Amino acid sequence: MTRHVVVIGAGPAGLGAATAAVRAGARVTLLDSADQAGGQYHRMPPDAYEARRPFRICESERCDWWPGAAVWALERRDSGPPRVHVVRGPDADGDGRRRCVLRADALVLAPGAHDRVLPFPGWELPGVVTAGAAQVLAKGERVAVGGRVLVAGTGPFLLPVAASLLDVGAHVLGVLEAGTAGALLRGWTRRPWELTGQAGKGAELAAYAARLARGRVPYRTGRGVVEARGDGRVEEVVTARLRGDWSVVPGSEQVLTVDALCVTHGFTPRLELPVAAGCALLDGFVAVDEDQATSVPGVYAAGEVTGIAGAPAARAEGVVAGWTAGGGTPGRLGATRRRRDEGRAFASRLAAAHPIGRRWAGWLRPDTIVCRCEETDYGTLRDAAASRLDARAVRLGTRAGLGPCQARICGPTLAELLDTNPHHRPIAWPIRLGELANPPAEPKEGT
Amino acid sequence: MPHKPPGVRITVDGTPVTGRPGQTIAAILIAAGRHSWRRGPSGSPRGVFCGIGVCFDCLVTVNGTRDVRACLRRADDGDAITTQPRTKGTP
Ligand SMILES: Cc1cc2nc3c(=O)[nH]c(=O)nc-3n(C[C@H](O)[C@H](O)[C@H](O)COP(=O)(O)OP(=O)(O)OC[C@H]3O[C@@H](n4cnc5c(N)ncnc54)[C@H](O)[C@@H]3O)c2cc1C
Ligand code: FES
Numbered sequence: 231m232t233r234h235v236v237v238i239g240a241g242p243a244g245l246g247a248a249t250a251a252v253r254a255g256a257r258v259t260l261l262d263s264a265d266q267a268g269g270q271y272h273r274m275p276p277d278a279y280e281a282r283r284p285f286r287i288c289e290s291e292r293c294d295w296w297p298g299a300a301v302w303a304l305e306r307r308d309s310g311p312p313r314v315h316v317v318r319g320p321d322a323d324g325d326g327r328r329r330c331v332l333r334a335d336a337l338v339l340a341p342g343a344h345d346r347v348l349p350f351p352g353w354e355l356p357g358v359v360t361a362g363a364a365q366v367l368a369k370g371e372r373v374a375v376g377g378r379v380l381v382a383g384t385g386p387f388l389l390p391v392a393a394s395l396l397d398v399g400a401h402v403l404g405v406l407e408a409g410t411a412g413a414l415l416r417g418w419t420r421r422p423w424e425l426t427g428q429a430g431k432g433a434e435l436a437a438y439a440a441r442l443a444r445g446r447v448p449y450r451t452g453r454g455v456v457e458a459r460g461d462g463r464v465e466e467v468v469t470a471r472l473r474g475d476w477s478v479v480p481g482s483e484q485v486l487t488v489d490a491l492c493v494t495h496g497f498t499p500r501l502e503l504p505v506a507a508g509c510a511l512l513d514g515f516v517a518v519d520e521d522q523a524t525s526v527p528g529v530y531a532a533g534e535v536t537g538i539a540g541a542p543a544a545r546a547e548g549v550v551a552g553w554t555a556g557g558g559t560p561g562r563l564g565a566t567r568r569r570r571d572e573g574r575a576f577a578s579r580l581a582a583a584h585p586i587g588r589r590w591a592g593w594l595r596p597d598t599i600v601c602r603c604e605e606t607d608y609g610t611l612r613d614a615a616a617s618r619l620d621a622r623a624v625r626l627g628t629r630a631g632l633g634p635c636q637a638r639i640c641g642p643t644l645a646e647l648l649d650t651n652p653h654h655r656p657i658a659w660p661i662r663l664g665e666l667a668n669p670p671a672e673p674k675e676g677t
Numbered sequence: 678m679p680h681k682p683p684g685v686r687i688t689v690d691g692t693p694v695t696g697r698p699g700q701t702i703a704a705i706l707i708a709a710g711r712h713s714w715r716r717g718p719s720g721s722p723r724g725v726f727c728g729i730g731v732c733f734d735c736l737v738t739v740n741g742t743r744d745v746r747a748c749l750r751r752a753d754d755g756d757a758i759t760t761q762p763r764t765k766g767t768p
Binding site: 257276 | 709717742744746750
């Protein structure tokens with residue numbers, strides 16, 4: 231019998247996995263909640279997508295491509311990979327969607343990541359968006375999120391976002407990288423041989439930098455947005471010089487008039503499905519072996535859920551995962567594996583070059599909202615933590631993390647402020663008593 | 678579709694707004710200069726935040742169906758969008 235491989239997520243990783251699984255001889259079902267394949271990286275407006283039909287695997291006879299198919303549950307079984315519960319329909323969140331269940335001989339999980347944004351006063355104002363949101367609106371919708379836009383936070387992702395904003399006609403006032411020039415240099419220039427296979431990624435970043443230079447967009451390091459202000463929407467932002475630990479240099483504040491602010495402080499893996507499948511985690515990502523196998527037999531993981539390393543690395547991981555999941559001869563794919571390993575080296579370097587400064591919570595004021603859904607503020611959280619309640623009680627008492635997004639946005643932040651394990655669903659866990667009232671706690675910077 | 682309509686016409690709380698075919702509801706609203714359409718528990722205005730269906734800040738009611746993420750849903754010609762207050766016990 232032909233093996234059946236179900237691939238969840240059709241970004242670079244999932245597309246790589248589906249292609250390799252078919253090549254290994256398997257039958258594939260590739261599904262994504264979005265109505266286009268490509269994930270976050272290959273975004274394009276629907277007319278361009280229809281005209282180009284960019285992904286050959288989606289047209290393959292051996293690959294059943296299901297757009298608009300969201301996986302809402304994975305049902306574990308005594309043996310074999312979990313069953314995949316899907317809701318499918320033409321319209322996102324629409325009526326008339328159908329439920330179905332898929333059985334597979336192997337599963338590849340490739341659900342990607344989303345922006346992590348640290349809170350600051352005013353971040354809930356309309357017009358303050360994640361860098362990813364600005365990117366999606368620009369690349370997929372040809373819409374600029376604002377006319378006078380500032381891009382701020384940390385990481386190489388700031389560059390493509392600013393470039394896309396220029397392309398759709400926004401006036402980009404600047405790109406603020408919170409990391410200091412020293413940290414960036416140390417992170418990026420150490421052990422340069424590790425980056426040889428990532429030359430493509432380097433060239434891509436260089437092209438974005440050139441685009442910003444042509445657009446006369448200033449790029450400043452060691453500076454960040456510490457407050458957004460406005461009546462009903464963002465009208466101005468306060469930027470400040472930041473030290474290496476992201477504490478504010480007093481007196482360095484400047485006020486800028488904007489109508490949009492795009493922020494990112496890195497990416498958070500979408501761990502719901504791997505956790506539902508029972509996959510072991512390591513340092514906040516899905517733990518995988520040389521073949522991208524997780525701790526659960528028959529379940530593989532690839533892409534940003536196993537580490538933040540960019541699209542080429544995600545694709546390479548997907549190819550290895552799909553090949554193995556599809557029953558391909560073990561040990562093959564030497565070149566792809568090398569690219570994958572270089573991608574992993576790139577990922578750890580990225581984390582080292584763009585750590586989150588441990589004193590960022592100094593930006594917060596007692597009335598700063600931390601949980602956007604429930605509007606739980608920093609002061610309330612601190613008081614609850616100081617009253618020596620356990621984590622569950624803090625959560626129930628303050629409602630932090632209990633709103634519609636189920637802590638997807640504030641989870642890592644709550645975990646850090648309350649000094650719990652940052653990558654598990656936050657205060658569902660017992661928290662340490664005592665010094666909780668005095669965050670931020672231990673250094674969490676990359677090693 | 679024999680030929681594409683020139684634009685997608687929707688209404689938002691009764692006010693007509695036009696977008697391009699294939700655009701999401703959120704994109705049409707932002708292009709029309711509208712940045713908020715939902716409210717947090719205290720009544721504070723909200724619009725798009727994550728842009729990819731993760732934060733639930735952008736929920737609207739579409740043709741009577743509640744809790745549709747405006748950043749994911751592509752608009753259809755004639756869609757009637759209503760903004761939804763955040764009442765207790767609802768997302
Ligand atoms: C908003 C955003 C924009 C980005 N834009 C860029 C960019 O322009 N350039 C760049 O270099 N990097 C960009 N990135 C970084 C990007 O994450 C990686 O470059 C790359 O896309 C990662 O590939 P992936 O396959 O791991 O995940 P993704 O590309 O994120 O693909 C994951 C896919 O899984 C699907 N999915 C998730 N959960 C489910 C589920 N339960 N059921 C069904 N489907 C599901 C998602 O819809 C998505 O299509 C962006 C990231 C984000 C969050
Ligand atoms: S903007 Fe976050 S869900 Fe739509």
